[in-house]
Amino acid sequence: MSLFHHQIVFCLVFGLSVIFTNGASINFDVGLESRIVGGAQAEEGAIPYQVSLRLNGWPFCGGSIITVFHIVTAAHCVPGINISQLTVITGTNSLESGGETHGVVEVTSHESYVGSSDYWKYDIAILTLAAELTVTSLQSPIPIATVDPPDGAELLVSGWGRLFSESNAVPTKLQYLWVVAINNTECRETLREEVDDVHLCALRGVGSAVCSGDSGGPLVYNGTLVGVVSWGRSPCASGVPDAYVRMSLMLDFIERVIGTAVSK
Ligand SMILES: *[C@@H]1O[C@H](CO)[C@@H](O)[C@H](O)[C@H]1NC(C)=O
Numbered sequence: 001m002s003l004f005h006h007q008i009v010f011c012l013v014f015g016l017s018v019i020f021t022n023g024a025s026i027n028f029d030v031g032l033e034s035r036i037v038g039g040a041q042a043e044e045g046a047i048p049y050q051v052s053l054r055l056n057g058w059p060f061c062g063g064s065i066i067t068v069f070h071i072v073t074a075a076h077c078v079p080g081i082n083i084s085q086l087t088v089i090t091g092t093n094s095l096e097s098g099g100e101t102h103g104v105v106e107v108t109s110h111e112s113y114v115g116s117s118d119y120w121k122y123d124i125a126i127l128t129l130a131a132e133l134t135v136t137s138l139q140s141p142i143p144i145a146t147v148d149p150p151d152g153a154e155l156l157v158s159g160w161g162r163l164f165s166e167s168n169a170v171p172t173k174l175q176y177l178w179v180v181a182i183n184n185t186e187c188r189e190t191l192r193e194e195v196d197d198v199h200l201c202a203l204r205g206v207g208s209a210v211c212s213g214d215s216g217g218p219l220v221y222n223g224t225l226v227g228v229v230s231w232g233r234s235p236c237a238s239g240v241p242d243a244y245v246r247m248s249l250m251l252d253f254i255e256r257v258i259g260t261a262v263s264k
């Protein structure tokens with residue numbers, strides 16, 4: 001069976017024909033009946049680094065503010081994207097109201113990112129905003145983790161990915177979920193052997209996981225960004241780990257794009 005029957009990335013299905021102009025052969029219908037459950041609704045301002053990416057106004061992925069000029073997201077969210085149709089919403093937990101809309105002047109994907117044929121390794125991209133955002137209690141950067149979370153650490157993941165199994169509807173309000181960091185040895189045994197050093201795995205359990213629409217969003221340990229939502233086995237929330245981008249191995253890329261050192 002080919003890879004894409006097992007593996008999904010967590011991008012929302014609408015807009016994909018526009019986004020994936022390269023005709024990526026991923027079956028995005030797989031797993032879309034699944035959902036995040038066991039999550040909870042975030043209070044306004046509780047996750048001030050979370051952003052919503054929009055294509056012609058439609059939310060399709062998440063991201064995190066890492067500087068007042070830069071957003072980190074998943075590379076699979078933005079291949080071939082037309083940046084004049086891309087906006088970033090900051091400073092609101094609601095998909096419908098509030099917040100600020102920012103234009104994007106540059107999208108930089110990791111040079112080693114290939115996609116499904118390379119098991120989604122280096123699935124990271126940085127968006128450069130058209131104008132500096134103002135830091136407030138509702139929108140602020142999160143520090144990048146320079147070290148990995150310990151095995152068993154409780155990590156916070158958040159997003160506007162799918163909530164309901166029988167509906168394509170996305171939640172209006174930002175959802176969050178605590179997941180547990182597991183090491184790659186254990187992850188390879190339960191997820192796939194293709195789990196690489198550049199992946200960081202986390203798991204809650206059956207019925208609680210990230211799903212379509214959460215891609216690019218933040219995985220946080222002790223107030224630092226340790227991961228970016230990337231991929232998992234279909235259907236979502238089936239009780240196997242999900243794979244995130246391991247931020248501690250992306251520091252060179254991030255420093256090159258943002259032009260300053262990631263504070264240690
Ligand atoms: C990008 O989007 C803009 C606005 O929708 C459009 O005018 C332009 O033709 C698009 N460019 C490409 C290369 O598709």
Ligand SMILES: *[C@@H]1O[C@H](CO)[C@@H](O)[C@H](O)[C@H]1NC(C)=O
Pocket residue numbers: 151183185186
């Ligand atoms: C990985 O985690 C498992 C389960 O907690 C543990 O038994 C194993 O020793 C760990 N392996 C490494 C290399 O840390």
Ligand SMILES: *[C@@H]1O[C@H](CO)[C@@H](O)[C@H](O)[C@H]1NC(C)=O
Pocket residue numbers: 222223
């Ligand atoms: C969490 O971060 C704080 C600094 O913000 C640090 O002092 C503390 O040691 C960290 N805790 C753990 C468990 O890493």
